[in-house]
Amino acid sequence: MGVEVRDLTVRYGRKTALDAVSLSIPAGSITGLLGRNGSGKTTLASVVAAYRRSTSGSVLVGGQQPWENAELLSRVALVRESGDVVDTDTLRTNLRFTEQSRPQFSREVAERLMDVFDLDPSMKPPKLSRGQKSAFGIVLGLASRAELTILDEVHLGLDAPSRYAFYDALLEDYIAHPRTIVLSSHLIGEVERLLEHVVVLDRSRVLLAQDADALRTRGVAVTGPVREVDRFVVGRTVLGRQQLGGTAQATVLATLDDGEAAGARAAGLELGPVPLQDLFVHLTADGATEAAAEMGRVR
């Protein structure tokens, strides 16, 4: 179940949260929805899952318009940090409610994840710690096996072992039951290995929407003698540069062909990948629009 967003604008009063956003989320992928605070990620997730109406523009989920489309929405799950649970009922009862409304719900996944996160089914949501609330949202989200599952900052409050347990569970269940998953997170370094597609929002607009592998190949980290590094970067877009004594490392936007790579190595340069996190930081830093425009041209 893919998502097609065209010219989507959402305003809250005079505040424009999404400004003529157009993007595609491929069916059967794990897509990272990335962006700095206030860039519009939650707003986009809310409109796609029909929690909120757009001001203008269109959203199609699996080719259908989601607003007030109950049949479609039974196959779409949005898990938010705030949690969408009934506070007066136990976790066990909340699980049962979700099971009744989700055609693909897996009780086995729910029980396993309740154990993984050490959640007591007889507790009620208000008694849970922040991390336990996040964990319960993840249990509901993954066990629902919705064809489109949007996980919006669900890791907030989770400690590192619980986050890695979540990433492992997500990947394992996704491989066994492929579906479309959208993962919004600030912890790009942690989720990078999961992502097949990346959407980056910046100040209410789409900065990038592309295949994660293609994005990774857009950058190269070049390390070596200062003079050689400086020669290499001439005419290229430099995202960052560090120097320690006579050795420099520059991060540049470049996809090297075999000849260029061999030439660089012959000049004593080491070539390495640029972590997605670094590309993201550079591209969304203030004043980085030129680099982003260059990335956009190679989309």
Ligand SMILES: Nc1ncnc2c1ncn2[C@@H]1O[C@H](COP(=O)(O)OP(=O)(O)OP(=O)(O)O)[C@@H](O)[C@H]1O
């Ligand atoms: N209910 C609201 N009323 C007014 N403005 C809002 C409302 N919700 C969000 N906004 C504004 O819309 C913009 C986008 O907010 P949104 O929550 O979508 O961003 P985000 O990318 O999810 O941010 P974060 O990473 O901090 O969660 C922000 O400037 C925010 O202040």
